Amino acid sequence: MSQLVPKPSDTAASRVRTAVLISGTGSNMVALLEAAQAADYPADIQLVISNRPNAKGLAKAEALGVTAICVNHRSFETRAGFEDVLDATLREHDIDFVVCAGFMRVLTSEFVGKWSQKLINIHPSLLPKYKGLHTHQRALEAKDTEHGCTVHWVSEGVDEGEVIAQSSLHIHAEDTADSLAKRVQVLEHGLYPDALRIAVTGR
Ligand code: GRF
Numbered sequence: 001m002s003q004l005v006p007k008p009s010d011t012a013a014s015r016v017r018t019a020v021l022i023s024g025t026g027s028n029m030v031a032l033l034e035a036a037q038a039a040d041y042p043a044d045i046q047l048v049i050s051n052r053p054n055a056k057g058l059a060k061a062e063a064l065g066v067t068a069i070c071v072n073h074r075s076f077e078t079r080a081g082f083e084d085v086l087d088a089t090l091r092e093h094d095i096d097f098v099v100c101a102g103f104m105r106v107l108t109s110e111f112v113g114k115w116s117q118k119l120i121n122i123h124p125s126l127l128p129k130y131k132g133l134h135t136h137q138r139a140l141e142a143k144d145t146e147h148g149c150t151v152h153w154v155s156e157g158v159d160e161g162e163v164i165a166q167s168s169l170h171i172h173a174e175d176t177a178d179s180l181a182k183r184v185q186v187l188e189h190g191l192y193p194d195a196l197r198i199a200v201t202g203r
Contacts, residue, residue, distance in 0.1 A: 015044035016200045019095040021086075021103035022050045026057020027185060028101035028122060028192050033064045035193030042200045047093045049086065051105050067093070073105055083111040097200055100154065101192065109156045119154040120199050122192050124184050126166055127152060131159035136180035139171065147171050147180060149188045151195035165195040 018036075020029045029048060036045045048061035051073040061068035071089055076082040082105075090098060100121040112119060125135035127150040139147040148168035155161035167187040171180065197203075 015042055016097045017093075017095050018043040018045045018097045018099060018196070018200070019047040019049060019090055019093065020045060020061075020099045020101050022048060022055055022057040022101055023052050023104040024055050024057060024102050026055065026060050026102065028188055029057050030060055030064070031189035032099065032101065032193055032196060033061065033066060035196075041193075041197065043097060043099075043196050045099075047090070047095060049089060051082070051086075051103070057102075079108055080110065083108060087111060087114060099192075099196060106158055107154065112154055112156055115154075117153065120151055120164065120196065121154050121159075121161070122188055122195075123150050123152065123159050124181070124188070126150060126168055127159055127163060134177075136177040136184065139180065140175065140177060145171055147184065149184050149191055151192060151199075153199075164199055165191055167191040 020032060022029050033045055035041055036043055045066060048057065048066055048068045050058050050068070050070050053070045053072055055070070058068040058070060069089060071082065071086050073082045076085070096118065098115055098119045100119070103121070123135070125139065126146065126148045130138045136147070146168050148166055150166045151164045152159070153161035153164065167190065169183055169187060
């Protein structure tokens, strides 16, 4: 009779080897690492890379038992030089999927092409509204009543890739850019683990 229940080692092998790219605090990275602690979560986060040596998220990743590396973009004369080492580091660790979580470097079309359909990002607005920076202030100035965050595939245009999932909230009369930033981050921490699951499984 055939064995239908996968052995634990088979289950681990089928999880997608994933890296998270950060530049700062890493609160989204922590939310992803916590979700990935569940044995049935489809992504196995093996590596965290920061482009900034002082990113607080590096120590948080190490504390959670994940390899954390800095590839300092300032050590390279060109964006291509930085991305070559970023790409090589990902491949040295047999990474199959890359998640940008507060990663504040624009990636070139060459890098995006190498990781096509394997590279996602989170953005603090309801895309296609407010690509780029200062999204909370712009939503307030436009007198929007709704705001939120988006997880999307990374494509050549900044914040332009296909949307995977969004989460929204109502803007209150007393909201400021700071209060919106805090409230949207809470949404992000719930959204990103679900969106990564959808991205790697197609469900
Ligand atoms: C998040 O709000 C994300 O949307 C934006 O940068 C922030 C990163 O925060 N791109 P953290 O480093 O995950 O705490």
